[in-house]
Amino acid sequence: MNEDPAAGLKRDVGEAAARLVEDGMVVGLGTGSTANFLIDALGRRWAEGLRFTGIPTSIRSEERARKLGIALSDFGRHPEIDLTIDGADEIEEGTLNLVKGLGGALLREKIVAANSRRMVVIADDSKLVRHLGSKAPVPVEVTPFGWEATSHRLGAIGARVQPRRDPKGDFFVTDGGNLILDCVFGPMEDAPQRERAIRDIVGVVECGLFIGRAEIALLAGPNGVHTVGRGT
Numbered sequence: 001m002n003e004d005p006a007a008g009l010k011r012d013v014g015e016a017a018a019r020l021v022e023d024g025m026v027v028g029l030g031t032g033s034t035a036n037f038l039i040d041a042l043g044r045r046w047a048e049g050l051r052f053t054g055i056p057t058s059i060r061s062e063e064r065a066r067k068l069g070i071a072l073s074d075f076g077r078h079p080e081i082d083l084t085i086d087g088a089d090e091i092e093e094g095t096l097n098l099v100k101g102l103g104g105a106l107l108r109e110k111i112v113a114a115n116s117r118r119m120v121v122i123a124d125d126s127k128l129v130r131h132l133g134s135k136a137p138v139p140v141e142v143t144p145f146g147w148e149a150t151s152h153r154l155g156a157i158g159a160r161v162q163p164r165r166d167p168k169g170d171f172f173v174t175d176g177g178n179l180i181l182d183c184v185f186g187p188m189e190d191a192p193q194r195e196r197a198i199r200d201i202v203g204v205v206e207c208g209l210f211i212g213r214a215e216i217a218l219l220a221g222p223n224g225v226h227t228v229g230r231g232t
């Protein structure tokens with residue numbers, strides 16, 4: 001198995017973010033390799049006596065947190081979340097707008113982020129970009145019914161569309177039973193408008209552009225973890 005070269009940085013930032021959680025909070029638990037380090041660090045804090053309620057953003061994160069003994073709840077019972085901590089595929093300098101969903105968890109992640117008082121994004125600093133779309137495609141979750149027509153409409157607003165497949169070559173299916181179309185737009189100077197244009201297409205369930213959601217970013221680099229706010 002290939003070792004992730006950024007694993008050390010992801011661990012550093014996951015552990016730093018776990019220190020933001022306080023007793024009694026309702027906490028959105030993100031998804032992905034960086035969020036896994038957060039969940040593991042929270043598991044250690046739980047074992048030391050910290051008590052909070054976790055709202056997982058995917059089945060994978062739910063299983064990981066449950067194994068560590070963290071108390072979890074259903075989003076429906078806790079529709080107001082104090083703090084969500086999640087990874088990202090790209091973070092735009094200045095705005096902290098994000099691309100998320102390369103791991104396929106964007107719909108639950110976006111619902112949880114939209115209902116959180118604060119969202120903190122965690123990543124190694126290679127994820128910081130001048131414009132979203134510079135390196136990553138925008139994942140778009142679509143209904144299986146009519147996906148070809150939805151794909152065509154996405155093409156008409158400028159995307160090069162690639163249906164996501166799993167390692168066996170079958171369509172990748174999300175936790176919500178939908179498909180993902182990875183949309184390459186190239187670097188975008190108009191991500192907020194692009195998000196609206198994508199979401200206006202019938203058949204689109206949600207898209208991986210997170211606009212105005214993250215309040216701060218914790219970024220790990222060779223010199224340690226630093227905090228970046230919006231507008232900096």
Ligand SMILES: O=C[C@H](O)[C@H](O)[C@H](O)COP(=O)(O)O
Nearest residue numbers: 032033034087101103104105
């Ligand atoms: O669907 C996956 C999520 O949006 C992840 O938070 C995102 O892909 C970042 O994942 P990682 O920390 O593994 O790079």
